[in-house]
Amino acid sequence: MTCGKAANASWSSAYPMAITACVLTAVLAMPLRHYLDLANIVMLFLLVTFLTALKLGRGPAVVSAVLGVVLFDYIFVPPHLAFIPTDAQYMVMLVVMLAVALVTGQLTAGAREQTELACRREEQTRRLYQLARDLAGALSRWDMQRALDDYLRHSGYRAMLHLLDANGVATTPVAEPGLAEHIDAVLRRGESIEGDAAAPALFIPLKTPARISGVMVVSASGPASPPAMQDREMFLVVASLAAITVERLDAADEVQASRDQYASERLRASILSALSHDLRTPLTALVGMTDTLALSDGRSADRPTPEMLAAIRDQARSIGHMVTNLLDMARLYAGNVSLRKEWQLFDDVIGASLRQLRAAHPGQPVRTRLAPDLPLVEFDAVLLERVLGNLLENAVKYAPAEPTIEVDAWVDGRDACLAVSDRGPGFPPQRIERMFGLFERGNPESSRPGVGLGLAICRAIVEAHGGEIRAENRADGGARVTIRLPLGTPPAFEEEDEPG
Amino acid sequence: MSVEINVLLVEDEPHIRRVLNAVLAEEGYRVYEAETGARGLIEASTRKPDLLIVDLGLPDMDGVEVVRSVRHWSEVPILILSARTEETEKIVALDEGADDYLTKPFGVGELLARVRALVRRRARGGDGVPVVSFGDVKVDLVRRAVTRADEPVHLTNIEYRLLAVLVSHPGKVLTHPHLMREVWGPGQAENSHYLRIYVSRLRQKLEPNPTEPEYLLTESGVGYRFVA
Numbered sequence: 001m002t003c004g005k006a007a008n009a010s011w012s013s014a015y016p017m018a019i020t021a022c023v024l025t026a027v028l029a030m031p032l033r034h035y036l037d038l039a040n041i042v043m044l045f046l047l048v049t050f051l052t053a054l055k056l057g058r059g060p061a062v063v064s065a066v067l068g069v070v071l072f073d074y075i076f077v078p079p080h081l082a083f084i085p086t087d088a089q090y091m092v093m094l095v096v097m098l099a100v101a102l103v104t105g106q107l108t109a110g111a112r113e114q115t116e117l118a119c120r121r122e123e124q125t126r127r128l129y130q131l132a133r134d135l136a137g138a139l140s141r142w143d144m145q146r147a148l149d150d151y152l153r154h155s156g157y158r159a160m161l162h163l164l165d166a167n168g169v170a171t172t173p174v175a176e177p178g179l180a181e182h183i184d185a186v187l188r189r190g191e192s193i194e195g196d197a198a199a200p201a202l203f204i205p206l207k208t209p210a211r212i213s214g215v216m217v218v219s220a221s222g223p224a225s226p227p228a229m230q231d232r233e234m235f236l237v238v239a240s241l242a243a244i245t246v247e248r249l250d251a252a253d254e255v256q257a258s259r260d261q262y263a264s265e266r267l268r269a270s271i272l273s274a275l276s277h278d279l280r281t282p283l284t285a286l287v288g289m290t291d292t293l294a295l296s297d298g299r300s301a302d303r304p305t306p307e308m309l310a311a312i313r314d315q316a317r318s319i320g321h322m323v324t325n326l327l328d329m330a331r332l333y334a335g336n337v338s339l340r341k342e343w344q345l346f347d348d349v350i351g352a353s354l355r356q357l358r359a360a361h362p363g364q365p366v367r368t369r370l371a372p373d374l375p376l377v378e379f380d381a382v383l384l385e386r387v388l389g390n391l392l393e394n395a396v397k398y399a400p401a402e403p404t405i406e407v408d409a410w411v412d413g414r415d416a417c418l419a420v421s422d423r424g425p426g427f428p429p430q431r432i433e434r435m436f437g438l439f440e441r442g443n444p445e446s447s448r449p450g451v452g453l454g455l456a457i458c459r460a461i462v463e464a465h466g467g468e469i470r471a472e473n474r475a476d477g478g479a480r481v482t483i484r485l486p487l488g489t490p491p492a493f494e495e496e497d498e499p500g
Numbered sequence: 501m502s503v504e505i506n507v508l509l510v511e512d513e514p515h516i517r518r519v520l521n522a523v524l525a526e527e528g529y530r531v532y533e534a535e536t537g538a539r540g541l542i543e544a545s546t547r548k549p550d551l552l553i554v555d556l557g558l559p560d561m562d563g564v565e566v567v568r569s570v571r572h573w574s575e576v577p578i579l580i581l582s583a584r585t586e587e588t589e590k591i592v593a594l595d596e597g598a599d600d601y602l603t604k605p606f607g608v609g610e611l612l613a614r615v616r617a618l619v620r621r622r623a624r625g626g627d628g629v630p631v632v633s634f635g636d637v638k639v640d641l642v643r644r645a646v647t648r649a650d651e652p653v654h655l656t657n658i659e660y661r662l663l664a665v666l667v668s669h670p671g672k673v674l675t676h677p678h679l680m681r682e683v684w685g686p687g688q689a690e691n692s693h694y695l696r697i698y699v700s701r702l703r704q705k706l707e708p709n710p711t712e713p714e715y716l717l718t719e720s721g722v723g724y725r726f727v728a
Contacts, residue, residue, distance in 0.1 A: 320605045340721060343693040345700050351711060352718040359610070368711045376693050382587070382721035491693055496656050 018052045018060035019067060026071045033076055041076050042093055045069075049101050058105030065097035127151060128237065135245040139252075141171075144245050148216075151238070155231065158221045161206075161242065163214035166250060183215045192236070204235060206243035213246040264333070279322060286315045317360075321393070325453040328386060332460040339383065339464055343376040343490055346409045346418060352381075353388035354407070361396050365403050371410040376490040383461045387469075388420070390454040391481050395422040398479070415467070415484040422480075426473035435471050455481075505619055508532045508549035510540030510566060511581065512559050520553065523608050524615070537561035541569055544576075551619055552578045554598070556589050564593045571597040577618035581606075591675060591722055599672045600725075617671035617727070632667040634715045634728045637706050639667050646706075653705055658683060662698050663706075666716060666726040675723040699724060 025048050029041050045068035053061035073090055074081065134147035141163060148159050162183050163171045178198035185203075186193055190212055192204040201219035205212050216239045289312050293304050347370065354366060388407075395405045406421040427435055436459040455471070458481070462469040467485040474480050507529045511517045521531045532547050534540035537558045544552060552570060556563035567578055578598045582590045590601050600614050632639045636649040641664060646653045655663065665682045666674065674682075676692045684694065699718075703710040717725045 316605075344696040347700050347703070347711060348696060348718040349720060351713050352720045354712050355717065359607075366712075370711055376696070380721070381718075385720040491691070493693065493697060496658055 014056040014060045015063060018056055018064045021048050021052060022064055022067045022071060026075055030075065038076060042072065045072055046097055046100060049097050050104055053101050053104035054108050057109065058102060061101030061105045062098065065094070065101040068097055069094040124234065127154065131238065132241055135241050138245055141249060144242065144249070148238070148242065156221055157218055160217045161214055162217065163246060179217065186215045187212055202232065202235060204239040206239055206246055208243045208247045210247065213243060213250070216242055279319060282315045282319050286312060325457060328457050329453050332457060339380040341378045341380050343378050344381060345376060346370065346374055346416065349381055349384050349388060350407060350409065353385050353392055356389055357392045364396060364405065366405045366407060368407045374409055375411065375416065375487060377416045377485055378488055379465055379485060387458045387461050387483065390458050391420040394454055395420055395424070398424045411487070414487050416487055417482060417484050419480055419482040421474060421478055423478040426477065426479045427471055429473065432471055432473070436469065505529050506532065506547055506549040507551045507553060508534065508540065508543050508547060509553045510534045510537065510558065511555040512536065523611065527612060537563070537566045540566055544570055549576060551615060552576055554578060554580050556580055556582045556593060564589055564596055567593050567596045567598045577621065579614055579618060594673055594675050594722065595678065601673065621670055632728065635708060639663060641668070648706060655705065658698055659702055663702055666724060670726055670728050673719050673723055673725045679723060
């Protein structure tokens with residue numbers, strides 16, 4: 001039994017095939033007519049009719065039977081090549097052959113129907129299995145809706161899910177009042193109902209032992225009508241699969257929520273410890289130095305030295321830098337930063353970051369290499385400037401002895417890339433993967449001021465843009481951080497018509 | 501400077517007021533102080549200052565309000581001070597007519613540089629200088645001619661219009677929407693990528709090092725600024 005293929009040849013080819021088979025039999029049997037008994041030649045025609053009934057169906061078989069009798073009578077019964085229906089016994093032959101054709105055709109048709117039914121069931125089961133697998137893999141309600149859509153599209157239906165959250169409140173309001181009424185009724189009664197003319201659909205509750213988590217509304221995808229009777233059982237199965245999925249997703253949400261809460265509590269603890277240790281230390285130094293100045297006030301012999309003033313300024317600046325980073329981090333992790341993405345060039349943000357760097361570290365050599373014709377990239381300029389600023393600041397801070405910092409920009413496949421490299425000691429190899437974590441520092445006991453936020457902020461910003469950031473040590477020494485942002489499709493740009 | 505220059509400082513934080521007052525007085529400016537926006541508006545109308553420094557976070561009213569009110573009757577240069585939480589307000593204030601901004605914390609050198617640039621523009625009689633030069637570039641706004649090291653530079657119509665708007669406001673931060681309006685006309689705000697591309701082309705033609713511009717500066721997320 002083969003599924004999926006049409007077992008019946010089409011009408012237009014079935015009859016010619018039946019006729020051809022008869023004629024061919026007659027032609028082949030012609031040379032044998034002197035050796036074979038007439039009764040045996042009849043057997044040949046009977047066989048052809050039988051096979052025709054089996055393969056081509058009832059109609060062609062009847063044609064085959066009649067034609068067989070005619071050919072037999074005309075060719076094989078003496079006198080040859082003439083119709084002389086003298087003998088009534090050939091009428092018996094005709095009746096037998098017709099009977100064989102009809103009975104065999106009937107049986108075959110029945111068997112074929114059975115086969116097709118079995119095939120349809122198998123297909124249905126296979127697709128249901130596929131749906132169950134898709135639903136098991138669904139990570140969101142959106143995935144779930146898509147799996148259902150995929151499944152139902154084949155059968156010409158569509159389903160809408162109206163889900164309730166854990167508190168029993170609808171996640172999306174129902175627009176049409178007719179629909180809302182039926183959905184409420186299903187939720188109240190807990191059993192499926194059929195809609196009326198205003199809402200021609202079948203309403204099935206998504207029931208799990210614990211609760212009713214929503215309603216599935218099924219309607220035909222063409223002209224609006226409720227599903228046919230024979231398909232309803234299938235929808236009940238689909239609804240129960242969907243109900244299990246909703247329950248699983250709800251549980252996953254709960255786990256995620258408690259995990260988020262744990263992470264935010266840990267973040268708060270880390271910020272507190274960073275504030276208490278890393279900010280107190282420079283603040284203590286600052287207070288100490290200003291106290292010294294206050295004590296020396298008025299005595300011209302102890303006038304504040306330029307070194308001391310510079311030290312105070314540096315300490316204050318580094319505190320300012322840390323506070324900025326902490327604020328950024330708090331904003332980014334609170335999740336309420338909306339990106340102001342615009343299509344622009346890397347040149348702008350690189351130029352602006354380098355100007356900041358020059359203001360803080362005059363004379364710092366930087367080499368920029370920008371690939372020619374860099375395309376427009378969509379990003380938030382202020383945030384990307386923070387990323388680049390942090391990377392440049394790190395390069396200056398950790399690689400002061402080997403001063404040349406390199407900034408590169410290029411396009412690689414579907415990404416626009418931006419890299420900052422230095423010739424310093426590089427990242428500690430065993431911690432390189434963790435450098436972008438919150439409050440991670442290359443050397444935790446480093447005397448350089450900082451709380452280990454810079455790279456974490458960079459990662460948060462780059463990932464908010466759908467990009468990625470990677471740290472590596474260069475083969476010939478030094479650290480390198482590469483940012484990749486997806487290129488996307490830039491808006492159209494039309495050149496001016498006439499040159500000025 | 502023989503003529504005394506008056507600066508009005510509208511800032512509620514006494515420490516910052518004290519520091520700014522000391523620094524500006526040291527430079528020879530006469531400084532008037534106001535703690536609130538309302539007080540600042542009164543002082544601005546009576547003292548007729550040559551420069552206004554306005555903090556965005558005032559206790560009684562928004563710094564943007566102060567800028568808007570002053571702009572009704574005066575073209576006096578306005579420098580705004582903002583903390584990081586007021587970034588979007590900063591853009592609004594610039595669009596309302598403020599000339600420049602400084603983000604706290606800022607250094608004294610930075611502050612004085614901005615103040616000097618704004619006062620100089622005021623002293624020169626504001627905009628409308630026929631020839632602007634920067635580096636080895638000269639822009640003749642009357643003859644619509646641009647030269648670099650005395651060689652003529654070919655600019656397209658749009659490139660020239662953009663350059664003319666920028667160099668007519670030296671030291672002033674011009675926001676993206678403002679530049680789009682001035683060069684491309686109203687209703688083009690969503691096409692700001694044109695602006696980025698044309699600024700980049702101007703830099704290629706006029707800046708000694710286009711990747712580290714010295715004259716056509718980027719103010720990330722805000723706009724552009726021309727400094728001579």
